[in-house]
Amino acid sequence: MIQxxxxxxxxxxxxxxxxxxxxxxxxIQQGDYLSIMGPxxxxxxxxxxxxxxxxxxxxxxxxxxxxxxxxxxxxQRASLRARYIGFIFQSFQLIDRLTAFENIxxxxxxxxxxxxxxxxxxxxxxxxxGLTERAHHKPGQLSGxxxxxxxxxxxxxxxxxxxxxxxxxxxxxxxxxxxIVTLLEALNSQGITLVVVTHDHALGERxxxxxxxxxxxxxxx
Amino acid sequence: MTTYxxxxxxxxxxxxxxxxxxxxxxxxxxxxxxxxxxxxLGESARRYVEQEFxxxxxxxxxxxxxxxxxxxxxxPFYGTTTRDLTLNDASHIAALPGVKRVxxxxxxxxxxxxxxxxRDAMVIGSTNDFIFARNMAFSQGTGLPDDAARVHRQVAVLxxxxxxxxxxxxxxxxxxxxxxxxxxRVVGVLQDQGESLGLDLxxxxxxxxxxxxxxxxxxxxxxxxxxxxxxxxxxxVISAIYALVKQRHQGEEDxxxxxxxxxxxxxxxxxxxxxxxxxxxxxxxxxxxxxxIMNLSLVSVQQRRQExxxxxxxxxxxKLIIRLFVAExxxxxxxxxxxxxxVAQLLVxxxxxxxxxxxxxxxxxxxxTAFAVAVLTALIFSYLPARRAAGVSPVxxxxx
Numbered sequence: 315m316i317q318x319x320x321x322x323x324x325x326x327x328x329x330x331x332x333x334x335x336x337x338x339x340x341x342i343q344q345g346d347y348l349s350i351m352g353p354x355x356x357x358x359x360x361x362x363x364x365x366x367x368x369x370x371x372x373x374x375x376x377x378x379x380x381x382x383x384x385x386x387x388x389x390q391r392a393s394l395r396a397r398y399i400g401f402i403f404q405s406f407q408l409i410d411r412l413t414a415f416e417n418i419x420x421x422x423x424x425x426x427x428x429x430x431x432x433x434x435x436x437x438x439x440x441x442x443x444g445l446t447e448r449a450h451h452k453p454g455q456l457s458g459x460x461x462x463x464x465x466x467x468x469x470x471x472x473x474x475x476x477x478x479x480x481x482x483x484x485x486x487x488x489x490x491x492x493x494i495v496t497l498l499e500a501l502n503s504q505g506i507t508l509v510v511v512t513h514d515h516a517l518g519e520r521x522x523x524x525x526x527x528x529x530x531x532x533x534x535x
Numbered sequence: 536m537t538t539y540x541x542x543x544x545x546x547x548x549x550x551x552x553x554x555x556x557x558x559x560x561x562x563x564x565x566x567x568x569x570x571x572x573x574x575x576l577g578e579s580a581r582r583y584v585e586q587e588f589x590x591x592x593x594x595x596x597x598x599x600x601x602x603x604x605x606x607x608x609x610x611p612f613y614g615t616t617t618r619d620l621t622l623n624d625a626s627h628i629a630a631l632p633g634v635k636r637v638x639x640x641x642x643x644x645x646x647x648x649x650x651x652x653x654r655d656a657m658v659i660g661s662t663n664d665f666i667f668a669r670n671m672a673f674s675q676g677t678g679l680p681d682d683a684a685r686v687h688r689q690v691a692v693l694x695x696x697x698x699x700x701x702x703x704x705x706x707x708x709x710x711x712x713x714x715x716x717x718x719x720r721v722v723g724v725l726q727d728q729g730e731s732l733g734l735d736l737x738x739x740x741x742x743x744x745x746x747x748x749x750x751x752x753x754x755x756x757x758x759x760x761x762x763x764x765x766x767x768x769x770x771x772v773i774s775a776i777y778a779l780v781k782q783r784h785q786g787e788e789d790x791x792x793x794x795x796x797x798x799x800x801x802x803x804x805x806x807x808x809x810x811x812x813x814x815x816x817x818x819x820x821x822x823x824x825x826x827x828i829m830n831l832s833l834v835s836v837q838q839r840r841q842e843x844x845x846x847x848x849x850x851x852x853x854k855l856i857i858r859l860f861v862a863e864x865x866x867x868x869x870x871x872x873x874x875x876x877x878v879a880q881l882l883v884x885x886x887x888x889x890x891x892x893x894x895x896x897x898x899x900x901x902x903x904t905a906f907a908v909a910v911l912t913a914l915i916f917s918y919l920p921a922r923r924a925a926g927v928s929p930v931x932x933x934x935x
Contacts, residue, residue: 363930366848368847368848368929368930368933369930388852388853389852389853389854392847392850392851392852392853393850393852395848395849395850396849396850397850401848401849403933407841407844407845407848407933409842409845410551411547411548411550411551412547420846420849421849421850423536423537423540423544424536424846424849424850424851424855425850426536426537426540468849472850
């Protein structure tokens, strides 16, 4: 479960400090399917980064799976990220020199999971995202939709409880985008919490809970 | 990340950036090669001189005419003397307690000829004690007569090269040769011993010292080689030599006595310093390689910002990022150093094979030092880029 209590975030700007997250209150239950929409600069990506422990908060408390995170150091946040959170990015963020198999296995490599377990898990996920035949292809040899499926497999390889997706269909054609959304919703139906940040109104509307960010203020529908 | 995975991860990186990797490996290997090769040459030169001195025997004392003086600066000069060192001086020194034998030497060059063949040769006028002092051996015949210091006998011992030049395949023993117009009978031929302390023994002509006084029209000795008894107190004998010569030269202490050990020790000190300086200069190339490592690593960090951001986003700690980048440099340096050491070893072996009379070898400490300096350089110069990599913010680089 995720609990945000009175979160505030400021960034320095030319005219002083910019208040990008204003007193955010939010609870996300295990298995929720949540979309965060809003115009550019509204603070939705900042909120996602904060949920992913990539960014720190200036005040308030963020509790992730019963662990208060505001006082954690960088190493502790990295450890929590590895354990609970899977990321999906608009630009896929795959490593060019690694194959699809190696890209998916990367979080397990970092976590020192034994090779045998790792190989079994990656093979299982490749089958799940329909890329078994492309296991040893490098990113340059895959289409946009295939790249995002590799990224999804990597996001769930460590069996996270939450997936944070930042514009997951932003770089895909409509058909590939639909396939990816279907895949993510299937994961959500298996109990994984899904938080999607998007400009795409149609995608946002598919979520069970819809949140809108305007000028750092959160409103729920 | 396990060590195996870390090595594999970085190996994939090297394979992707072959040009960058090759440049680094080449530079570091060249640095290591220079250190090992130059230190080896310095050390080999030192060993060569040590070996040459060892051939002279361990109890050797050399008496030079003239007093060694210092005048104002640190450079020693050999002063001139009004009184020569003579065979009489030599025979008195030979009678001192602790002195085993004395080889008086008169040296010069002269033309040696046999029938229609002639050659310029280094002529040494001495006694059989010279042959003992220089550990010489004969291939034919005998040495000089025992009375070589007292009686003018025109007999000669030829160096191997000179014998071949004058006689070819003919038998030299018993033949008469001419040395600057004096006729000498050949009584012996030395074994081919090459050069020793700059003296070409093969082109040498050894005649009785008494006869050499006539050949060179002088009674002045070039120097005395004195072999001491094993039990003799070197300092006492040297003091006695000074006192004796002073008494014989009307109160003038106009000789210089040096011991083989002091020369060897001074030479060793010079060679050690020289080797260290040369090694240090070569190590500068490793420093340059280190700066190259740092620059290329900084470029690598810049190029891989997204990858670093991703690694951090999927759970990599700061420590692991630092470990990844330092390990990258270490892997390169270890591989490059191994190449450098192997090539150095190969070149040293080739040199040793090419010049078998010289003790050319790469000392183990040169390998260890070059390797350690290279690894240390990698650690130091990769740390800054590694820290910079660890400081990359995933929020900034993963946007978009």
